Amino acid sequence: MSNPSIFAPMSDKFQMFENRLAKVLKHLRKTARRQGITCFRLYDRDLPEFPLIIELYEDKVYVAEYQSQHNLDDDAYEQWLQHSLDVVAKVLEVSRDDLYLRTRQRKQDRQSQYEKLDFSKEELIVQEDGLKFKVNLSDYLDSGLFLDHRITRHMVREEARDKKVLNLFCYTGSFSVYAAAGGAATVTSIDLSKTYLQWAEENMRLNGLFDPAKHEYIHADVLQYLDELKLNTYDLVILDPPTFSNSKRMKDFLDIQRDHVTLINKVLLATRKDGVIYFSNNLRRFELDEANIEAASIRNITAQTVPFDFQGKLLRHCFRIIK
Structure with a gap:
C-alpha cells in the first residue's frame, strides 16, 4: 500500500484522477451494457499527470503504464504508481489482485507484442457483439483483443456471407x-506467430x-506469403x-509508410473484381499514397469506425478499398 503522506502536494491531483475515473465509468458502463459488451477502454491518458491506459475485461482490469518524463526518483515514482493503482481499484471496486499492469514504451514494434512477459496465464472469456473471445491479461503486452476495431469487425461480419475471406497479420x-x-x-x-494462430483456433x-x-490457419511471414x-x-x-516490424523471424523489415503501396497492390492482385479490403494501421502521421494504389475506389472510414470508448482518442487509420 502506498503512503499518501508522501503525496500531500499531489492530493488534489489524485482526487481529480479519482473523480475523472468515476465519471467516465458511470457513462461508459451504461453504453457497454446496452451494447452487450463486457470489455471496453475506460481511460486513455486523459490527465497528463496520469499517463495510463485502463481497460475493463469482465471483472478484471488491464492497466498500461506509459513511460514518460517525470521529476521523481525511483522510490517516489513507485509510490506514485502504487497510489494510482489504489485509486483505480477503489473506483472500479476490485481487488488489487485483479489489476494487471503492463509497462509500454511510446513506440512499440510487433516483435514486442509477440514476446512473452509472464507465464501466469491469467485468461478469461469476454463477450463482444454476441461473440466470445479469450483474453490473457498477464503473459503478453496486449490482451489478445484490440478493442478499437470493434466496429470494423462488425462491418466485416455484415458483408462476409458466402465470401472468401483473407485475414492477414491475423x-x-x-x-x-x-x-x-x-x-x-x-x-x-495468416500470421507469423504459431501461438496466436492457435489462439485464433481457440476463439473459433x-x-x-x-x-x-x-x-485454415497459415503460419507464414505475410510479406513473403503475399x-x-x-x-x-x-x-x-x-x-x-x-x-513497423523488424522481427528476426521476418525476412524483410516492414515500414508501413514506406511499404503500404506495395503491400496493398499485392493484396489487390489476390482480390476479385469488386472485392473489398479493410486496411488499417496505427501510424499517427500516416498518409495514404492513393494515386499509386491500383484500386477502383478508396474511402477513409476512420471516423465511422471509432467505438464509443475511443471517441476523441483513436490514433489509428482505417480505409475501405474496392478493387
Whole structure:
C-alpha cells in the first residue's frame, strides 16, 4: 500500500484522477451494457499527470503504464504508481489482485507484442457483439483483443456471407471469428506467430465455428506469403499490419509508410473484381499514397469506425478499398 503522506502536494491531483475515473465509468458502463459488451477502454491518458491506459475485461482490469518524463526518483515514482493503482481499484471496486499492469514504451514494434512477459496465464472469456473471445491479461503486452476495431469487425461480419475471406497479420483471429459468424464461405488466417494462430483456433472453437474444411490457419511471414497468393481469389480481405516490424523471424523489415503501396497492390492482385479490403494501421502521421494504389475506389472510414470508448482518442487509420 502506498503512503499518501508522501503525496500531500499531489492530493488534489489524485482526487481529480479519482473523480475523472468515476465519471467516465458511470457513462461508459451504461453504453457497454446496452451494447452487450463486457470489455471496453475506460481511460486513455486523459490527465497528463496520469499517463495510463485502463481497460475493463469482465471483472478484471488491464492497466498500461506509459513511460514518460517525470521529476521523481525511483522510490517516489513507485509510490506514485502504487497510489494510482489504489485509486483505480477503489473506483472500479476490485481487488488489487485483479489489476494487471503492463509497462509500454511510446513506440512499440510487433516483435514486442509477440514476446512473452509472464507465464501466469491469467485468461478469461469476454463477450463482444454476441461473440466470445479469450483474453490473457498477464503473459503478453496486449490482451489478445484490440478493442478499437470493434466496429470494423462488425462491418466485416455484415458483408462476409458466402465470401472468401483473407485475414492477414491475423493476430488472435478476432476478425476471422466475425467473418465466420457472418457466414463466410471460407476464412484464411495468416500470421507469423504459431501461438496466436492457435489462439485464433481457440476463439473459433469458443463460438462453435471451428471447421478445418472451411477455415485454415497459415503460419507464414505475410510479406513473403503475399507472392504465393493466388490471383483473383478473395472477396474480402482484412489487412491490419504493424506500423513497423523488424522481427528476426521476418525476412524483410516492414515500414508501413514506406511499404503500404506495395503491400496493398499485392493484396489487390489476390482480390476479385469488386472485392473489398479493410486496411488499417496505427501510424499517427500516416498518409495514404492513393494515386499509386491500383484500386477502383478508396474511402477513409476512420471516423465511422471509432467505438464509443475511443471517441476523441483513436490514433489509428482505417480505409475501405474496392478493387
